Amino acid sequence: MNAIEIRQLEKIYSEGKKAIDDISLVVPEGTIFGFLGPNGAGKTTTVKLLNGILNPTHGEMRVLGFDPVSEAGKLHQSTGVLTEHAGMYDHFSGIDNLRFFGQLFGMTKAESETRGMGLLEKLGLTDAAKVKLKSYSTGMRQRLSLARTLIHRPKVLFLDEPTSGLDPESTKSVNELLLELSKEEGTTIFLCTHQLRYAQEICNEYGLMDNGQLLALGSLEQLRRRTFDHYKVIIETDIMPQSLNSKRIGKNKYELSFQEKAEVPQLVKAIVQQGGNISQVTPLDYSLEDIYFALLEGGEGHVQ
Amino acid sequence: MFNNRQKAIMVKDIRGITENKRYFSVLTILPLLFSVVFPTMMLLTVLMSPTDSSSFTEMARILPDFQKLDQEQLIRELLSLMVNNVIPIFFLIIPIMTASVMAASSFVGEKEKRTLETLLYSPLSIREIFRAKVYASFLVGVLVTYVSFILTVIVVEVELYIFKGMLLPLSLNWLWVMLLIVPAITIISIVLIVKGSAKAMSIEESQQKAAFLILPLALLMIGQFTGILVFSGWIVVSIGLVLLVIALLLLRYSMTGFTYERLLDR
Secondary structure, X not given: OEEEEEEEEEEEOOOOOEEEEEEEEEEEOOOEEEEEOOOOOOHHHHHHHHOOOOOOOEEEEEEOOEOOOOOHHHHHOOEEEEOOOOOOOOOOEHHHHHHHHHHHOOOOHXXXXXXXXXXXXXXOOHHHOOOEHHHOOHXXXXXXXXXXXXXXXXXXXXXXXXXXXXXXXXXXXXXXXXXXXXXXXXXXXXXXXXXXHHHHHXXXXXXXXXXXXXXXXXXXXXXXXXXXXXXXXXXXEOOOOOOOOEEEXXXXXXXXEEOOHHHHHHHHHHHHHOOOOEEEEEXXXXXXXXXXXXXXXXXXXXXX | OOOHHHHHHHHHHHHHHHOOHHHHHHHHHHHHHHHHHHHHHHHHHHHHOOOOOHHHHHHHXXXXXXXXXXXXXXXXXXXXXXXXXXXXXXXXXXXXXXXXHHHHHHHHHHHHOOOHHHHHOOOOOHHHHHHHHHHHHHHXXXXXXXXXXXXXXXHHHHHHHHHHOOOOOOOHHHHHHHHHHHHHHHHHHHHHHHHHHOOOOOHHHHHHHHHOOHHHHHHHHHHHHHOOOOOOHHHXXXXXXXXXXXXXXXXXXXXXXXXXXXHHOO
């Protein structure tokens, strides 16, 4: 089943700015979907539309089967949303905040406290549980906000730049938590970020946005196929057979292009059979960054 | 009347006020000023003025047929006028001020501190959230006013007993003010703040607007002092009922037209 479905979504703000331009996508349940693009690409607007906080100018959406426009209340019971502007109460401690938000989602005080303390522990905030929020650092606030989005065990998580302000260690613990949620509880995660390398570490499906348009959609492999028609490998060898289509890029260093990953052993075998001594084989995988910039440069039309 | 989720918002809003030193001092000092300090000053003015002085004669002019009364009766009538007609007006200012501080913190404060968006992501509808907030402000406004009233009664009667060896009965005016007018103007103040909250960007801005509510009361007070407007019981009841109807209608229609998008519009 699809957790999120968007059809021909368009959002034009009252001042006339077109923030979302005719995007369509589906996110199956349990997916960690990376919604990527630079600031101003339309990521946060999409999250707000999907949660009924903004009304679309055109198009249809369903999240867990609910229409965000007419069923926002029911939908919110099953979603958790982290955005830059969704703050918490400075005069409350970390656990007080979690207890309050737990109660808003229908949990008892005791349930919220137990669940809240568990989340604080996972996010390395146990020591700060009773400290008022006004003393929290940016990173601590961000982790507490993540705990707040998880307090009611949502089925779909919307995370807008979840690692902003986090140090590498905290980023790691957040990633572990998100992967655990996706694998063990089947939570769908709609993750918005402009950090492509970060997204590649954790997401299994991607939507690449620019200027309100969806440039491409799919897994990393699908995006690569769509953008590049070959793989590359760099082989260091003293002999390179003429029969192989190679490009010399240094002393005893050659770049070879091929269609399928399965061709690599054949290339190596061919070199060895010709008496070549191979010292290193380095596959060149196209990163999400390579794909994104190739798509931008290629002036790809938006995905229908 | 309220579900547990709404109760959580009400408790949170009330805690937000009581745990904030600045707001809490406003909510204690202002009512004390109007319920203890000002009434005491007024009573002492009457009690300490020599009855043959010109200022006393000026005050006495407010009373109908003041020339027919002897001095003891004059003092008694003047005190009764102060206690039953002038001091109740302070009890219109107290709920306006307390409810405005509470409502401004609870509605505009959430927007200013960027916590409103988080609340809107909860399963409660905008109407449920706002209803909880209106009632939290109402409870605080009315409670502070009632506590102030009890204080005033104690202070006034003790002072009268010490200086004059007498206790002054309270008129029915007080009952109508407390049961009808105080709840009504508390609701009206809150609704006006809530209506402005969609536009107001800071707590100060919204409190400044609420200050205008006090202007008509200042005129009313001058009227009472100068004897132009001394309301009798049935007029107070009528005003109270009209205000209450206006308040309930305002409350009912105040939240129409609020959408997530409009509330978060910056």
